[in-house]
Amino acid sequence: MQAENLVGGQELLCINTEKVYDWILNEASFDLSLNDLDLPVNPVTGTQLECDDIDLDTVSCTVAPAEIDPIVVLDRENQVFMLDGEEVTLQLVNIRKNFEVTIFVNLVAELGGAQVEVGSADFTRCEQVILCAPTGTDINVTFTDLDCFVCTATCDPGTTTEVDELDVTVTVRLCQSIQSTFPVTLELEAAFCEPRDILPFPPCPAPTMPAQCPVVFPNSNGNNR
Numbered sequence: 001m002q003a004e005n006l007v008g009g010q011e012l013l014c015i016n017t018e019k020v021y022d023w024i025l026n027e028a029s030f031d032l033s034l035n036d037l038d039l040p041v042n043p044v045t046g047t048q049l050e051c052d053d054i055d056l057d058t059v060s061c062t063v064a065p066a067e068i069d070p071i072v073v074l075d076r077e078n079q080v081f082m083l084d085g086e087e088v089t090l091q092l093v094n095i096r097k098n099f100e101v102t103i104f105v106n107l108v109a110e111l112g113g114a115q116v117e118v119g120s121a122d123f124t125r126c127e128q129v130i131l132c133a134p135t136g137t138d139i140n141v142t143f144t145d146l147d148c149f150v151c152t153a154t155c156d157p158g159t160t161t162e163v164d165e166l167d168v169t170v171t172v173r174l175c176q177s178i179q180s181t182f183p184v185t186l187e188l189e190a191a192f193c194e195p196r197d198i199l200p201f202p203p204c205p206a207p208t209m210p211a212q213c214p215v216v217f218p219n220s221n222g223n224n225r
Helices: none
Strands: 010-038 054-065 071-083 088-107 114-133 138-156 167-193
Touching: 010 088, 010 114, 010 138, 054 138, 054 167, 071 114, 071 138, 088 138, 088 167, 114 167
Parallel strands: none
Antiparallel strands: 010 167, 054 088, 071 088, 088 114, 138 167
């Protein structure tokens, strides 16, 4: 390296970073059927909830990636594609995504209208994507948006020995960023960063007098000595 040829305080630096081999953005939606969800116990009274105790119009959901193995790359297979008249070898990547969806419902107004959690369920969805992702690269999936809404909800009354159950269909919509990456070491010409100036503390405020009330004190009858 010829550092003497650099000007302006710059140097040749080696940094570790990731090269992005390929990057796509896509979206998907899918439906889930969650059946036979036992109604929970009323958190206020401690009694078992029944169908008449809940407002079916308020059934809602949340969805989140699973805590364990949210993204699993199953395999990748070389595929030859024709792009701009040339043969290009890309990879058909199979990805499995694991989620957890949670169902909530509000109690009827007579019971206070509080929201209660009915239950959660795990589910899995798989997809194929075409990437430049040769063996050795990492596949990174990031959800830029992940949401759900309840499409239908019905409640099945139980018997004297069975708990009332909720049947729900949920639509999940996701937007995702998928990248294939590989760690690299780069040589580049750059200047080192410097810290910013210290901000001064504001000066101490001067003492001030509270607003006066001469109309009410001292009084105007002359007996204020």
